Amino acid sequence: MTVGKVGMYGGKFLPCPHMGHVYAMIRASTMVEELHVIVSYDEEHERKLCASGKIPHIPYRVRLRWWSQLTKDLPHVHVHAVYEQQTGQLSDWERGAEGIIAAIGKPIDTVFSSEHAYTDIFRNLYPNAQHIVIDANRIAYPISGTMLRTEGVMKHWNMLPEIVKPYFVKKVVVVGTESCGKSTLVRNLANLYNTTYVEEWGRTFYERLGNCEDITLPEDYPEIAFEHKYHEKVQGSKANKVVFIDTEAIVTQYYSILYLNKRHSVLDEVARTQQYDLWLFLEPDVKWVNDGTRSFGDQQVREKNNALLKGLLNEFGVKYITISGDYQQRLEQSVRLVNKLIEVEGL
Secondary structure (H helix, E strand, O other): OOOEEEEEEEEOOOOOOOHHHHHHHHHHHOOEEEEEEEEEEOHHHHHHHHHOOOOOOOOHHHHHHHHHHHHOOOOOEEEEEEEOOOOOOHHHHHHHHHHHHHHHOOOOOEEEEOOHHHHHHHHHHOOOOEEEEOOOOOOOOOOOHHHHHHHOOHHHHHHOOOOOHHHHOEEEEEEEOOOOOHHHHHHHHHHHOOOOEEOOHHHHHHHHHOOOHHHOOOOHHHHHHHHHHHHHHHHHHOOEOEEEEEOOHHHHHHHHHHHHOOOOHHHHHHHHHOOOOEEEEEOOOOOOOOOOOOOOOOHHHHHHHHHHHHHHHHHOOOOEEEEOOOHHHHHHHHHHHHHHHHOOOOO
C-alpha cells in the first residue's frame, strides 16, 4: 500500500547495515513512490563511539557503498551521504535535516524509522511528513548496531547481509617451504570451519602445463600471484567467517628466487599491500614427499630454504606464528589460533 510519494530512511548504520536495516528499507520501499536512504556521518564522533567496541571504525564511504549495492536493483530507491555533526544537541538534528532535505531536493512526506521516540523530533524537523515506525521491537531481526559494535559481528554473523560479510571475513594464510603440509592443513581447516579456501595457485599453474622446473619462465610468477589474488577475492566473498589461503605473494617471490634467482619488484609491491589476519608458518619437520613438482628434498637444503623464506617474511614485517610437530599437532595448534581469531569456543 502506497502511503506517500517521497520517503526518507536514515541512520549512521555503524558499523554496517544489518538485516534489520535491510528489512526496514525493503518495507519502506513498498510504501512510497521513491525512497531515499540517508547515510549520516560524523567520523570524528564515530571513531570515539567505536573506540571501546570490538569493531574498528568503518568509513562512511564503505557504508555508502554497501547501501548502493543493497539498493542497486531498486530503481526508485536512492542513496545519499549527509554530514551530521554529533554533539548531543538538538541543533545537530536540525542541521542534519537541512542537509537531508537539500540532498533529496524534493518535499519529504514520509519518514521511516524503527523508533517511536523519534516521532516528536521528526514532527518538528519534517512538519509535512508522517512518521512510520517499522518493527520497533525488532521482532523480524533481533539485532542492532550497538550489539554489533559491543559484541562483534562473528556472534551475529547471520544478521549481516551477504554483501557485507566479505568485509569481515578473517583471512588466514598458511606459508612454508616445500612439502611441509600447507595444502593438507588448508583443506582440513576449511572443512572443519565449513568454509572456503584458496589453493596454491603455482601448483595449479604448472599442472596445467604438465611440468614445472624445466619450463619455468620469469613472467610466470607475477601471473601466478595475480591469479592467486583473484581467487582470494572470489573465495573470500563466499566464506563463512574465515577463509584459508595456501601461500601468497612472498612465497611466490621465494620460489622465483629459488628456481630462477630472480626477484620481481611487482611481487614486492603486492607483498607490501596485501593484508592477512593470521599468518601460520609451517616448519619443515615432517617427511618430504616428492609429488612430481618438488626439487629440494635434502633436509639441509630444506632448512636453508626455510631460513630464506623467514628472511623474506621478516623483511616485510610479517608477524607469523610457527607451527611444528606431526600433522595432528599442527592441526590442533592451528585450530586454537583460528578459534581465538574468530572468537568462538570449539568448532
